[in-house]
Amino acid sequence: MAHLPSTALTAAVTDALPSARADLERLVRIPSIWADPAHAEDTHRSAEAVAELARGAGAADVRIIAADGGAPAVVAHFPGPAGSPTVLLYAHHDVQPTGGDDQWSSPPFEPTERDGRLYGRGAADDKAGVMTHLAVLRAYGGRPPVGVTLFIEGEEESGSPTLPALLREHHELLTCDVIVIADAANPAVDVPALTTSLRGLVDVTVEVAMLEQPVHSGVYGGPVGDALTALCHALAALHDERGEVAVPGLVHRSSEAPDVDEATFRSDVRLLDGVELLGSGTIPDRVWNKPAVAVLGIDAPRVVDVSNVLLPRARAAVSLRLAPGDDTAKAQTALANHLEANVPWGAQVTVTPGTGTAAPFSLESTGSVYDAARRSFAEAYGNPVVETGIGGSIPFIGEFARTFPGATVLVTGVGDPASRWHGIDESLDLAMFGKAVLAEALLLAELASDAT
Template sequence: MPPSPVTAAVQAALPGARADLERLVRIPSIWADPSHADDTRRSADAVADLARAAGAADVGVIAVEGGAPAVLAHWPAPEGAPTVLLYAHHDVQPTGGDDEWTSPPFEPTERDGRLYARGAADDKAGVMTHLAVLRAFDGRPPVGVTLFIEGEEESGSPTLSALLREHHDALACDVIVIADAGNPAIDVPALTTSLRGLVDVVIEVSMLERPVHSGVYGGPVGDALTALCRTLASLHDDDGEVAVPGLVHGRSDAPEFDEATFRSDVGLLEGVDLIGCGTIPERSWNKPAAAVLGIDAPRVDDSSNVLLPRARAAVSLRLAPGDDAAKARDALTEHLRAHVPWGARVDVRPHHGTAEPFSIDATGAAYDAARRSFAHAFGNDVVETGIGGSIPFIAEFARTFPGAAVLVTGVGDPASRWHGIDESLDLGMFGRGVLAEALLLADLAGSRPGAPTTIPIAVDD
């Protein structure tokens, strides 16, 4: 049986989408690094050009003062059709050390059906998924489309609220599709229905006016780095559970993960224990997680025999669904202050943005359409899953447009190594993701008055 028209159009669009994805990932759009601010602007301009070429009626690169450039583009809705907002982000994480990569992080390289590069999965694949779908419809999608490509998601979206306020009317929609999550396997599609929130703080501990000789004064006088380490150690109990009082700890009915597979996907060293209590899904999706992201202190090679007068660290706290970011940050701050030893002075202040945790009731016509479309494209039923990461846009948009259905999808899988060394994208899954989204738009168009309730889909042999 020949492919359906939508399937054929997607297949025709994929080679160009792959080529443009490679061009995008060559741009090191690390907004969190000020030295890459111009690269991030160049990335936004490149996405805007691709949107114009995909037939957008209007395209703009937008930002608020101090914020990263985002792209906003529109394809008008046919009469009676809903409007769908397609979201992704074009900024990427730092590389974690270029020398650690098997191939250069900003030189896309294919190995065994996967494309390796920073941003190949998170989230320039999401950007190109949307654009490939619009190309498949030859710039005339069957629904109205608003394309919103953010530029600071990896920094916690600190100016997103201001962008939503300033462009409220332009972003209004009936359905939002967020291509910034993952699937449990390359052939198993997922709808993400819960996300953890996020708060970050920087703690600085001070004990001396200046460095002093560790031999002359060590003993009666402590050092700030040791005091900081003792404070940071208080974040977890002996089992590895987060020990900050007042945080929400949830439960999950999701089936337990295979531990050996999970350890392999993570790259956990042999003999290293998992931390915390409960099932792996509970620990990953429904409980808080604390991590020390960085410490300002001398490098080992630069150290000398002095007592350090001050030291500071960045602390990240992921929040379970049902928690409140402001209250959780206050609880974290209070906990850190209470556990600084020896009367050391301490300063704790917010760092980067915050993200509220979020859970979705995945019922209704839009979710039914998504399940049909993704099941057809992937050849397997959709599963509902949680994600331990945070996407600030979701909660922000849900508050701003409470009537919009939110569909959280993605083209990553456990081997994609988001934020890690050798990030990659399975190219077969990328193609299935594009087809799924194209079928979704066609199905959503079928719900308008006077149109059939579903779009007939031929099953490909």
């Protein structure tokens, strides 16, 4: 199976897809929300299911590993011919919370096909990545043309907190020459992408205090302000009148990536009619190469619980995405200083740095491995590969690059803009899933040819 011609490999992938689709549905039915302690056992069941699938695909050695306090991860080895490179295939089997089961068009953990898309939590992010790798290994009959280490993590949606420990403890087990990460997205179902930049992330909690206790708003309102209004002043200062991030000292970049159609972008986001896009420049630059700030939550009374008092304290969680090239410590300090400077009326302010920090990252997209990827993905999708950025943050990519500095990292996609990762009605385009499997299978063949 190691030297299948392209047509035979295409046929083998086609034969592998029905069982891969069925097993993807099986995995989607497991609510592996590691971030929710109530689903810890489900996440262990998910890892066991992945391990079973790896054994069935012909793995020579399958282990479930975990760092202290961490989620279960699966490692499986598929030996390659002597002298061939080792490729680590990464995905994750944990998923996001549903965001409210009643908001879905169909139950989030009951996979449902509609109009060529498979709906369900994890159908795209990232159980499709898990089954992409396994379908490729099945297409090769469990005997790929290169050495393969399958590594399926279990806590990516929680920020991979124990991944550094896993990589240290199992360094020899995971050592490789190429890392293929199936945890990104394509710009369209027929346009393959290699992700080469990711934004970073810092967050803070800002608390404003003005009174020792609540006081009557009628008796004291006027000369005495309330903490929530003071907090709102500070939060409003995070953007200028155009919606650009107003925090000074942050990195802003630009690229030559072509702009995208605004109407399509608005539709994908489900932006309400009349709501303006923030900032300036192309949409890709605003999403990939410029900072973005958001208020994620505010501690204050609910509207139904209010009384006529001036609030003594109020606080908010503020999240800041960083452009590639920025420094997390400096950016977090800049955000804190900006908030402190914009709290009015002499109110007391305390800014507490958060722990959800992720450094921005860029990949060098040159060399023989990237050349092989471009050929393989273009053949599978029928369109040339584009390089994209990600507006979100994936801390583990930098962790892999630091741990295995000699390995080439490829970040590939198993979703598209309509997949709604982390959102309601997450879905996978099934035709694109087939193309992703073929592209990865062709890539392994290309890497084997390059090594001979």
